[in-house]
Amino acid sequence: MNKIFAGLPNTIFDVMSQAARDLNAINLGQGFPEDPGPLDVREKAADAVLNGYNQYPSMMGIPELRNAVAKHYAHWHGLKLEPMSEVMITSGATEALTGAILGLVEPGDEVLVFQPMYDSYVPIIRLAGGIPKFIRLEPPHWLLPEEAIRKAITPKTKYVIFNNPLNPAAVVYPRDNIEMLARICQEFDLIAICDEVWEHVVFDRRDHIPLITIPGMRERTVKIGSAGKIFGLTGWKIGFVCAAPHILRVLTKSHQFITFTTAPNLQVAVAYGLGKADDYFIKMRADLARSRDRLSDGLSQIGFPVLKSQGTYFVNVDLAPLGLNETDEAFCKRLVHEHKVAAIPVSAFYEQDHVTSVLRFCFSKKDETLDTALERLSHVLHA
Numbered sequence: 182m183n184k185i186f187a188g189l190p191n192t193i194f195d196v197m198s199q200a201a202r203d204l205n206a207i208n209l210g211q212g213f214p215e216d217p218g219p220l221d222v223r224e225k226a227a228d229a230v231l232n233g234y235n236q237y238p239s240m241m242g243i244p245e246l247r248n249a250v251a252k253h254y255a256h257w258h259g260l261k262l263e264p265m266s267e268v269m270i271t272s273g274a275t276e277a278l279t280g281a282i283l284g285l286v287e288p289g290d291e292v293l294v295f296q297p298m299y300d301s302y303v304p305i306i307r308l309a310g311g312i313p314k315f316i317r318l319e320p321p322h323w324l325l326p327e328e329a330i331r332k333a334i335t336p337k338t339k340y341v342i343f344n345n346p347l348n349p350a351a352v353v354y355p356r357d358n359i360e361m362l363a364r365i366c367q368e369f370d371l372i373a374i375c376d377e378v379w380e381h382v383v384f385d386r387r388d389h390i391p392l393i394t395i396p397g398m399r400e401r402t403v404k405i406g407s408a409g410k411i412f413g414l415t416g417w418k419i420g421f422v423c424a425a426p427h428i429l430r431v432l433t434k435s436h437q438f439i440t441f442t443t444a445p446n447l448q449v450a451v452a453y454g455l456g457k458a459d460d461y462f463i464k465m466r467a468d469l470a471r472s473r474d475r476l477s478d479g480l481s482q483i484g485f486p487v488l489k490s491q492g493t494y495f496v497n498v499d500l501a502p503l504g505l506n507e508t509d510e511a512f513c514k515r516l517v518h519e520h521k522v523a524a525i526p527v528s529a530f531y532e533q534d535h536v537t538s539v540l541r542f543c544f545s546k547k548d549e550t551l552d553t554a555l556e557r558l559s560h561v562l563h564a
């Protein structure tokens with residue numbers, strides 16, 4: 182058996198969702214909305230299932246969707262992509278990330294990874310024979326530390342994985358931090374693998390800035406997106422990979438032996454959805470920001486030190502100022518068992534030098550769900 186996988190625990194998302202089901206708890210752990218998602222997009226998918234598009238689509242994705250992705254990013258970010266040579270559709274961002282890492286990383290290559298990190302990156306880097314080099318981000322601001330990045334780089338460093346907006350920290354990186362990373366990539370000849378699945382879930386009129394749009398990055402960036410987050414349809418697993426032709430050509434070769442293609446009916450619906458007017462995206466952000474405020478305000482009133490969420494479906498609380506003698510993991514266990522609310526311990530997103538005082542709550546839920554969770558949490562700190 183392959184030790185990389187045999188030694189791994191189940192992902193924290195599955196563990197907490199299963200605990201929530203077993204204990205009949207409110208699940209503010211794994212990130213998914215309670216809302217069923219845009220009706221028109223779901224109707225397009227239903228129509229495509231009934232009236233066509235059920236055989237293998239082309240390996241790169243259906244042309245309608247590749248065109249729609251290119252048009253979408255031209256509209257939102259002024260990014261010009263040639264849809265047939267620079268855009269590929271995958272079965273979710275998870276597959277896109279796996280394919281990018283397996284396609285690019287060679288044995289012995291070092292890959293910079295910012296902790297907290299999404300849990301799929303590191304096992305796949307290791308599977309490719311690569312060596313993850315961890316850089317620790319910290320609350321409350323979680324900004325990229327230039328000095329630590331420079332210190333981590335060696336002649337073997339070839340790639341950096343950058344998740345922006347950052348799950349779980351709920352940070353939307355500011356331009357100066359992104360430009361600093363771009364400078365480093367160019368100075369040390371690194372390729373950036375950018376996990377931008379949360380690109381549309383940004384609040385308070387913040388702009389998501391794709392690293393690929395920074396001068397000098399167009400030829401050395403793999404941009405990864407996911408319809409699951411753009412439309413709040415997390416089970417759909419439709420991902421997009423955008424990169425210059427010399428990079429994408431290689432990634433098509435890994436994709437063809439991971440999943441080869443992706444559900445064509447859902448691709449049709451996503452192609453339609455990406456063309457929706459700006460109002461849809463603006464309203465989605467405003468609705469989520471309202472839920473963010475409802476949960477954040479409620480948590481603050483209970484006495485939790487809330488870290489303001491700038492994007493994603495998540496808000497974090499930092500228990501450190503409370504001086505509790507309990508790790509985030511122990512706290513989460515107690516929350517789900519005794520108070521029937523599931524959250525995620527942020528230490529699960531670290532492999533070294535864990536930050537052990539932060540809990541992540543998902544707020545993309547109905548008001549009643551958030552209110553019931555808050556009611557249950559109101560006793561936690563004063564038990």
Ligand code: GLN
Nearest residue numbers: 192194195210211212348
């Ligand atoms: N992205 C979601 C989260 O962070 C869920 C991911 C998963 O279940 N693998 O909660």
